[in-house]
Amino acid sequence: MKEIRFEHVSKSYGKTEVVKDLNLTIKEGERLILLGPSGCGKSTTLRMIAGLEDVTSGSIYMDKQKVNDVPSGKRNVAMVFQNYALYPHMKVIDNITYGLKVKKMSADEIKHRTDAALEMLQLKQYKDRLPKDLSGGQRQRVALARAVVKQGDCFLLDEPLSNLDAQLRVSARKELVKIHETFKQTLVYVTHDQTEAMTVGDRIALMYQGKLQMVDTPDNVYHRPANIFTAKFIGSPPMNVVDADFQQDKLLFNKQALQLSPEWSRFIQETGATELAFGTRPEHIHLSKIPLDNSITGQVKQVENHGSSYGVYLDVEGQEWIAMSETKNWLPNETVHIEIRMDKIHLFDKETTNSIGYPKNFYGE
Numbered sequence: 181m182k183e184i185r186f187e188h189v190s191k192s193y194g195k196t197e198v199v200k201d202l203n204l205t206i207k208e209g210e211r212l213i214l215l216g217p218s219g220c221g222k223s224t225t226l227r228m229i230a231g232l233e234d235v236t237s238g239s240i241y242m243d244k245q246k247v248n249d250v251p252s253g254k255r256n257v258a259m260v261f262q263n264y265a266l267y268p269h270m271k272v273i274d275n276i277t278y279g280l281k282v283k284k285m286s287a288d289e290i291k292h293r294t295d296a297a298l299e300m301l302q303l304k305q306y307k308d309r310l311p312k313d314l315s316g317g318q319r320q321r322v323a324l325a326r327a328v329v330k331q332g333d334c335f336l337l338d339e340p341l342s343n344l345d346a347q348l349r350v351s352a353r354k355e356l357v358k359i360h361e362t363f364k365q366t367l368v369y370v371t372h373d374q375t376e377a378m379t380v381g382d383r384i385a386l387m388y389q390g391k392l393q394m395v396d397t398p399d400n401v402y403h404r405p406a407n408i409f410t411a412k413f414i415g416s417p418p419m420n421v422v423d424a425d426f427q428q429d430k431l432l433f434n435k436q437a438l439q440l441s442p443e444w445s446r447f448i449q450e451t452g453a454t455e456l457a458f459g460t461r462p463e464h465i466h467l468s469k470i471p472l473d474n475s476i477t478g479q480v481k482q483v484e485n486h487g488s489s490y491g492v493y494l495d496v497e498g499q500e501w502i503a504m505s506e507t508k509n510w511l512p513n514e515t516v517h518i519e520i521r522m523d524k525i526h527l528f529d530k531e532t533t534n535s536i537g538y539p540k541n542f543y544g545e
């Protein structure tokens with residue numbers, strides 16, 4: 181088990197910097213998720229840990245050792261790739277044991293480790309098959325078994341579940357967490373799927389355009405997003421983030437106003453912010469056909485069926501909002517009253533896009 185530390189790490193391909201001044205400590209034994217949209221630099225970051233990519237500037241440490249110049253084979257990491265990278269001409273058992281044989285491990289130790297991995301990943305009955313005769317899910321389990329038997333210090337996974345169907349992903353996700361709880365290696369997991377990140381991660385490191393946006397627990401990333409990008413990336417449908425003005429104890433949307441709680445108005449005054457972006461999650465909005473206390477109005481644009489609830493798109497003073505509703509009887513162009521959970525709001529500095537923070541003792545802290 182090892183701590184992995186990035187100190188001012190940047191990576192460029194030619195003139196394009198794809199990872200920018202990354203400072204991140206991955207704690208020994210934790211499950212850290214590298215999350216972000218396609219092309220944000222997550223795979224490159226993982227490959228730098230594995231030693232499959234050079235670092236352009238800065239340093240990577242594993243515990244106290246700087247590993248920039250340590251070759252991949254000497255870093256004691258096990259990696260699972262998105263396409264599994266199994267040897268097509270080798271049986272399952274040989275795929276799993278190959279790396280151990282290359283390392284000249286004793287036959288007894290190889291058998292011990294392999295039997296345990298076959299058992300854990302329910303692969304015993306497939307051990308003599310070739311990869312082409314396995315389903316996607318089974319191949320994925322072989323790739324995991326091959327990584328598990330290495331018993332490396334770090335377990336690196338690059339979108340390991342992306343080739344599986346939705347149901348298999350859920351069971352594979354649980355299996356992975358179980359494996360990790362057995363071995364407790366430092367686990368770094370790349371995905372662009374926020375559900376996977378929320379369910380598997382002890383912490384999530386969210387990246388965008390090569391820059392780390394926030395690193396924190398799934399709860400904090402969801403409830404206390406550090407900036408507008410994080411607020412909109414996490415959560416589905418995404419958080420509404422719209423322009424608002426602050427005046428005394430009110431938030432103004434053009435001529436309409438929402439009353440703030442005394443804690444929030446004091447807090448905003450303390451920060452001195454006036455140009456604000458206001459955030460509210462679609463599930464924290466309640467729609468009504470009749471006027472409500474502390475509400476504003478908007479016009480219904482479209483209703484979308486989400487299965488268990490309906491997404492209602494609204495025009496509020498020229499800005500688009502989305503609210504979740506349990507009912508679908510909202511008519512296009514109808515004026516509706518919008519009530520917001522004022523204890524669950526988010527405010528961002530419009531210029532920097534960073535959260536202005538939250539009043540002390542808010543959410544019962």
Ligand SMILES: Nc1ncnc2c1ncn2[C@@H]1O[C@H](COP(=O)(O)OP(=O)(O)OP(=O)(O)O)[C@@H](O)[C@H]1O
Nearest residue numbers: 193198216217218219220221222223224225370372
């Ligand atoms: N060998 C390479 N040469 C040039 N550019 C590269 C190379 N590898 C990656 N890139 C570029 O670096 C950027 C980051 O790529 P990376 O694979 O790390 O992104 P990612 O976040 O993992 O994306 P995805 O989820 O699509 O795999 C992308 O713009 C990509 O095109």
